[in-house]
Amino acid sequence: MVVSGSKKSIVLGLAPNEKHPTGIDLQSCPLYAPAIHAAFTPIRAWLQRLGARPYNIPTAKGEVKYVLVSANPAGDLMVRLVLRSKAALHRVEHTWSELQAELPNLRVFSVNIQPEHTTVIEGREEIILSSERYIPMPGIGTDLWLAPGAFFQTNTAASQALYAQAATWARELQPETAWDLYCGVGGFAFALSSAGVAQVTGVEVVGPAIDGAKHAVTELASATATVPVEPSNKNDGTPNTPSAAPRPHFITADATKWAVNQTLMPPDLVVVNPPRRGLGPDLSSWLERSGIPHLIYSSCFPETLVEDLRRMRSYQIRAAKLVDMFPHTSHVECVVLMSKIFSRATN
Numbered sequence: 486m487v488v489s490g491s492k493k494s495i496v497l498g499l500a501p502n503e504k505h506p507t508g509i510d511l512q513s514c515p516l517y518a519p520a521i522h523a524a525f526t527p528i529r530a531w532l533q534r535l536g537a538r539p540y541n542i543p544t545a546k547g548e549v550k551y552v553l554v555s556a557n558p559a560g561d562l563m564v565r566l567v568l569r570s571k572a573a574l575h576r577v578e579h580t581w582s583e584l585q586a587e588l589p590n591l592r593v594f595s596v597n598i599q600p601e602h603t604t605v606i607e608g609r610e611e612i613i614l615s616s617e618r619y620i621p622m623p624g625i626g627t628d629l630w631l632a633p634g635a636f637f638q639t640n641t642a643a644s645q646a647l648y649a650q651a652a653t654w655a656r657e658l659q660p661e662t663a664w665d666l667y668c669g670v671g672g673f674a675f676a677l678s679s680a681g682v683a684q685v686t687g688v689e690v691v692g693p694a695i696d697g698a699k700h701a702v703t704e705l706a707s708a709t710a711t712v713p714v715e716p717s718n719k720n721d722g723t724p725n726t727p728s729a730a731p732r733p734h735f736i737t738a739d740a741t742k743w744a745v746n747q748t749l750m751p752p753d754l755v756v757v758n759p760p761r762r763g764l765g766p767d768l769s770s771w772l773e774r775s776g777i778p779h780l781i782y783s784s785c786f787p788e789t790l791v792e793d794l795r796r797m798r799s800y801q802i803r804a805a806k807l808v809d810m811f812p813h814t815s816h817v818e819c820v821v822l823m824s825k826i827f828s829r830a831t832n
């Protein structure tokens with residue numbers, strides 16, 4: 486939410502415009518999850534007690550720019566406060582526990598410093614004030630761990646449908662190796678592992694997302710280690726080994742640079758889920774030349790999806806599914822399964 490209004494009368498929602506000079510409060514917006522609705526009043530009251538001035542976009546004055554709230558289906562919250570500078574940081578450090586007292590499900594709280602006057606919401610510096618760094622989000626086969634600064638799909642139920650679709654295709658194709666490029670906190674990577682893909686590598690440029698993905702691997706490992714070992718049915722005194730799905734591994738890197746510089750054998754399957762700008766000519770042309778048998782492309786922007794597909798003409802679309810990731814809008818997530826037509830590729 487954009488923070489606007491005044492110190493004593495905070496508005497949380499959309500930025501001011503000519504028709505709504507103090508901003509539009511979204512407290513009653515029916516799109517928010519119940520846990521986010523419940524957070525509006527305590528956050529507004531705490532900000533008013535904090536007494537820092539909301540950032541005024543036309544004058545570039547004021548301190549408090551945004552409040553970014555994420556919730557999981559259990560109602561756990563991550564709240565991030567975006568400030569223009571560190572002027573109010575001391576007060577935030579000393580009073581955010583009041584907010585926590587009113588929002589017992591508040592697990593992660595951080596301050597992001599964005600000194601630039603820009604439409605880019607977040608700055609580079611993130612100061613985590615809570616002892617917890619992640620909230621668990623539902624994934625396929627495991628929880629995914631969301632940290633401040635990491636991307637998560639806007640619609641959690643729709644993201645589950647996406648990851649489940651990739652797992653279904655993986656079970657049909659039975660690849661041994663796969664890459665999840667633009668992996669975020671690893672939603673596709675863990676879905677592929679849960680479908681039995683032995684070696685999955687996730688690649689993502691944002692460090693906190695990879696930290697979350699690695700945290701999920703650690704959590705999975707400790708969950709497996711604590712699975713009670715059943716007595717062996719061989720009757721020879723040897724314990725059964727607890728069954729464990731393969732675990733992906735994760736790398737912080739630019740997806741294109743990492744892929745085109747690989748010297749190892751290309752994998753059997755690549756999943757790509759880039760931002761709206763798509764893969765671009767370098768990565769899509771490299772994939773076209775790579776000989777990788779199967780691709781899954783999940784896109785939130787059909788125009789760049791089509792541009793990229795035009796550069797990968799040796800792949801045939803085998804299936805496509807639309808997922809209503811952004812209900813009540815004209816936007817849609819489209820996930821496409823493609824396989825290499827080897828005869829055409831070698832011509």
Ligand SMILES: C[S@@+](CC[C@H](N)C(=O)[O-])C[C@H]1O[C@@H](n2cnc3c(N)ncnc32)[C@H](O)[C@@H]1O
Pocket residue numbers: 635636637638666667668669670671672673688689690691694738739740741758759760
């Ligand atoms: C649409 S999100 C998909 C994330 C993930 N697949 C998921 O389902 O949550 C795109 C991701 O690409 C990451 N990203 C952006 N530019 C990148 C780059 N050049 N190389 C690798 N990852 C990048 C973003 O940080 C973001 O996590």
